[in-house]
Amino acid sequence: MQRQLIEVIVGLFVIAGVVALLFLSLKVSNLNSAIVTDPYQVSARFDNIGSLKVRAPVSMAGVKIGRVKEIRLDSDSYQAQVVMEISGEYTKLPVDSSASINTQGLLGEQFVSLEPGGQQKFLINGDRLRLTQSAVVLENLIGQLLFSNSQGAKE
């Protein structure tokens, strides 16, 4: 009796630990949203990616459709080569879609936003997006603003 009771309690203890781990993995961390189902890869070159990071979201019309897989410098064009993983359920993205790097809120994380093009051909694995728009660097923007203000004041 005594031994059975101990076995039951220890079993409960272990199960509680496993449940807590499940809670941490599913409810607390991004494990379920980290999996992009049946993905295909699309790349794009940007003049400046700002502070875009690997695993940043890729979205179209505000809906998350994938994530950034890899960022490296293309040493021929001196541009940033960004490889994106797009979820397999979104196969009908036009080949002339354009990519831009936007910021969530004023100072939030940066993400890649895709704008659909008009062609009837669709992106497949390994394609490259030709039309890109760099990240807006806030410091440059402020610099330009100050510069144009002082120009205006002179005139």
Place this chain on the structure above:
Amino acid sequence: MISLLRSTGALSLSVFAATGRACILLIQMLLTLPLAIRRYELLLEQLYRVGVLTLPIIIVAALFVGMVLALQGYNTLVDFGAESSLGLLVALSLTRELGPVLAGLLFAGRAGAALTAEIGLMKATEQLAGMEMMAVDPLWRVLLPRFLAGVLSVPLLAVLFTAVGILGGYLLGVDVLGVDQGVFWSAMQQGVDFHQDVMNGLLKSLVFGVLISLIAVFMGYDASPTPAGVSSATTLTVVLSSLVVLAMDFSLTSMMFQ
């Protein structure tokens, strides 16, 4: 002057010797693993005494730690209008640092000290010697189940600590301070990475479990068989394992989160 040098040298030599004896004990214990597996009910009993009985203090402590985190975090974040990040703050602090470290410290105080005192007293009353006389090796009969129970318990306790702490933060942050419930969880899910944060926290607690259990078992086995010896061994267990947990936490953190 010479005597100062001499005492420093003697101290470091005894520390090195003790570390070596602890490693030898670890290897000898692991070599008897097959024998211990055949008597797994010994391990179950120790899991109950070492793990389950530590659970109440872990849960109560975790609730308070989570609530304090939420309270302090809220007061700071609200100045920046960033109270939506409260869930993220609570979850990251708990998964990365506080869960493994505090569970380790509480375990060392609650279970480690008890293990040392028990084994030390067995040695002082010559129960261990008596077992050897009966051709029962105390290594697998007494030491290994206690060591394994500690190694298995600490990660479980740390995961429970983290989960309960986050629930405590949720209780205070959402129900009392009025952070939006959906924002609380979604900010958390966006910021907490499973491999980077949850798994590394688990790995940390496993390392702490091995270290604390080894220190506790070794200190008891190595204690001088007198009342004073057992008492100083128990003190040393708590002091040493707390220090080792904190130092190890720093070096693991610097390796894991660059």
